[in-house]
Amino acid sequence: VTVPSAGGETDLSKKKRAAALEVALGRAYPEARCSLDYQNPFQLWVATVLSAQCTDSRVNLITPALFRRCPDALSLSTLSQEEVEALIRPTGFFRNKAKSLRQGAALLLTEFSGQVPDTMESLLRIPGVARKTANVLLGNAFGKAEGFVVDTHVLRLALRLGLTARRDPVRIERDLMTLFPRERWTSLSHRLIQHGRQVCKARRPACERCPLTALCPRVGLES
Numbered sequence: 001v002t003v004p005s006a007g008g009e010t011d012l013s014k015k016k017r018a019a020a021l022e023v024a025l026g027r028a029y030p031e032a033r034c035s036l037d038y039q040n041p042f043q044l045w046v047a048t049v050l051s052a053q054c055t056d057s058r059v060n061l062i063t064p065a066l067f068r069r070c071p072d073a074l075s076l077s078t079l080s081q082e083e084v085e086a087l088i089r090p091t092g093f094f095r096n097k098a099k100s101l102r103q104g105a106a107l108l109l110t111e112f113s114g115q116v117p118d119t120m121e122s123l124l125r126i127p128g129v130a131r132k133t134a135n136v137l138l139g140n141a142f143g144k145a146e147g148f149v150v151d152t153h154v155l156r157l158a159l160r161l162g163l164t165a166r167r168d169p170v171r172i173e174r175d176l177m178t179l180f181p182r183e184r185w186t187s188l189s190h191r192l193i194q195h196g197r198q199v200c201k202a203r204r205p206a207c208e209r210c211p212l213t214a215l216c217p218r219v220g221l222e223s
């Protein structure tokens with residue numbers, strides 16, 4: 001990923017460009033939403049853990065059977081490491097994921113009455129949960145936006161679109177939070193992720209069919 005030059009852009013013009021990007025992304029991806037299947041915060045936590053290094057569609061294939069067997073933290077905590085591994089194996093990195101799920105379920109039971117908590121501070125205490133996962137949970141399962149979901153797509157797009165010059169996800173998230181209104185953080189995260197998956201791909205961004213060209217330092221702002 002190369003950091004584009006937006007030609008010495010001022011904070012004010014960057015804010016205006018961010019507002020225009022928000023409108024363009026809203027038009028291009030009006031239906032963008034979390035692509036993991038879930039019915040409650042517990043299921044979304046489990047699905048998000050499984051989605052590391054795995055596609056959401058593959059996670060969605062295995063979670064129905066997993067959630068039938070483990071509908072809550074208590075039932076998950078009673079399974080052995082080997083039993084959890086067998087249930088989640090197709091998602092890859094299954095040993096570490098099984099460990100995180102079992103440790104997380106145990107913590108939910110001892111500290112949070114078996115429920116997934118709804119604050120950033122409490123979520124970050126769950127093994128394997130960093131700000132990205134916590135933001136997925138807060139924004140989608142609880143409707144409480146505390147920040148942006150800075151996954152690989154949002155990280156790449158924030159750089160390409162000249163919305164940050166940082167490389168660290170936490171600092172990128174902070175830059176994005178200053179540019180966009182809080183009530184849009186969750187929907188914008190989904191729209192940026194969809195744009196990254198469908199158009200502004202890592203290896204070969206499809207600039208020729210991108211709805212953001214006029215607002216992108218890589219193309220529009222340089223021409």
Ligand code: SF4
Pocket residue numbers: 160161199200201205206207210211212213216217218219220
């Ligand atoms: S113009 Fe190209 S680099 Fe810029 S957002 Fe679109 S696809 Fe990505």
